[in-house]
Amino acid sequence: MKSLLKFITCGSVDDGKSTLIGHILYDAKLLYADQKRALELDSRVGSRNGAIDYSLLLDGLMAEREQGITIDVAYRYFTTDNRSFIVADTPGHEEYTRNMAVGASFADLAVILIDIKQGVLVQTRRHARICSLMGIKYFIFAVNKMDLVEYDQKRFLEVEKEIKELEKELSLENIQIIPLSATEGDNIMVNSENIPWYTGLPLLPYLENIDVDNTSEEKGFYMPVQRVCRPNHTFRGFQGEIEAGSISVGDEVTALPSNEKALVKSILITDKNASSASKGQPVTIQLNKEVDVSRGCVLAKSGDIGTSNLITATVLWMDDSELNPGKNYFVKLGTKMLPGVVTEIKYKIDVNSGEHLIAGNLKKNEIAVCGISLSEKIPVDKFNLHKVLGELILIDRITNMTSACGVVESILEKEKNNEDNVAFQYNQLKARGDVFEEFYYNTESLSLSKYKPIQHTYTVGDKIPVKGESYKYPENIDILILRDWVAVKVRDQKISDIQSIDEYEYMGVPIVNGRGFAVKVNSNEEALKFLNEYKEMNEENEVEFLNKWVSLETYRSVIFHSNYWVI
Structure with missing residues (x-):
């Protein structure tokens, strides 16, 4: 060939x-x-x-x-x-x-x-x-x-x-x-x-x-998820193209940014089962348990890919209008698209001399190094380490035109893929708790997003913060973290037990899900029905399920903030 x-x-x-x-x-x-x-x-x-x-x-x-x-x-x-x-x-x-x-x-x-x-x-x-x-x-x-x-x-x-x-x-x-x-x-x-x-x-x-194939290979396996395939309630596969490395049935993978781990149950190339797949192949990967994965997430094997919402990138400005720091754009990075703000222009690069120039704005066809803040933490890396996770475009939110293209040069507050990212842990049970996220409306960018403050891992006997800027929970509450299938029981603001949801029984106290949304359950029968319907939920009926069973505003609210990007 x-x-x-x-x-x-x-x-x-x-x-x-x-x-x-x-x-x-x-x-x-x-x-x-x-x-x-x-x-x-x-x-x-x-x-x-x-x-x-x-x-x-x-x-x-x-x-x-x-x-x-x-x-x-x-x-x-x-x-x-x-x-x-x-x-x-x-x-x-x-x-x-x-x-x-x-x-x-x-x-x-x-x-x-x-x-x-x-x-x-x-x-x-x-x-x-x-x-x-x-x-x-x-x-x-x-x-x-x-x-x-x-x-x-x-x-x-x-x-x-x-x-x-x-x-x-x-x-x-x-x-x-x-x-x-x-x-x-x-x-x-x-x-x-x-x-x-x-x-x-x-x-x-x-x-x-000329041989252009001798460039250094990217380390490890990773696949940005382009689509979640759920043709029926028994199959949930994650589709995308493998960007580096190889994957085999039985391998353990980590879903980013959630950091959930699971084993590869099956691999499909087109509609044919395969025991393994490698770089460049479009595949459907099925895991052995439910994990929190949607378009824009990444499946990886190695632990060298982290998550962040603060990056520095070299960008080529391509818009007729000028780039001024503080304006809100859609940022497309990998298969993920989310709101972001160019927080600063660190310096402009003189195309003729290469000199670094102080600049307050950027005009068409100029190149600059900029700081960018994203609305949430996503899988990201330097362009020279993981190309697909380090190349981006900025899209104007009004005209939908591509305003800039660029590459990630450095990452701030990069969270490496490790065990410390869980919020609750007891014996072998681990679960994330987004109950501590703050919901802010940014008055500068006119956009709504979430911010997760630095947290530590809580276990049985620990006192948890039931009150934040944008949330307030009862001191007695059950937290059902469905994606990890873990129940956290809180009594008098302290964790009394962390158990599998398979062992959970409704005891009459209020319930929230892993996001801190109130669950509309008032009996053990309703709790069982809620959990069974969750197991049957798919992309087509997810909105219907959420509208039926959960309420955002019971214990949560959205507060105004002048600029949450720089918290």
């Missing part, structure tokens, strides 16, 4: 990106006869006096052909005798930088074109920085239009020096510099007689032979 290389072409306007890819397709005889004939006919009315204009193969929009520049990202799929390729031809104009960033997000390698007469420009630096930001580690700098300087080696060496300085500034890895002519075909398929002083591989053979 041929290996696949996904790469992007980028650079400044009129550097010849579309022409280069078009020439590869034409010379490699990768066009159908009608495509080749159409290209030759279209070129007769083009700007090259009847000579073939290879860029027309990529510039498909009428507006692109009229302006002579690429506007949208054009994807091309082609195969040679040695390899299969997907190439994204991206715009060079600054106005379409966001389009270029989209293309870079999928690529393993970047081909950055540089006009030999222009040298390294600001847009070249911006594109190289964005490619590096998106995790691309392999770069080819194609010094184009050598025919316009009569294949002058001296001029090439001057541009090569500029590229080397850029390589050092951005700490780029694995770069190759190739002199070529996209229009004339020099050094594209074979070494050009016009450039005898270049002894390296031409562009296409280099692309066919």
